[in-house]
Amino acid sequence: MKNNTRENQIENYLKLQAERFGGLCLKFKSAYAGAPDRIVILDGKVAFVELKRPKGGKLSSLQKYWARKLAEQGCLYALLKNKQEVDHFILAMRLGVQQK
Helix, strand or coil: CCCCCCHHHHHHHHHHHHHHCCCEEEECCCCCCCCCCEEEEECCEEEEEEECCCCCCCCCHHHHHHHHHHHHCCCEEEEECCHHHHHHHHHHHHHCCCCC
């Protein structure tokens, strides 16, 4: 079965799920190339989120750089490629579980 899910569909689903539980999912507009797509705020926690399409979506070297820099600062960071990963991410944020 072919998966034609586009990145913006995953992004919209993330926004809906965050808001469903009273959170915010803000589009992150940065002056720096490679910065994450979204900032999710849920239950007092803040996470930076990069979204990619399920098939073939890969991080650029700049996106890898930002993922590493945010992690070094102790920030929550997630790379999400499908609805199941979004669901797990939202659950982890609600439960206060640090994702790897």
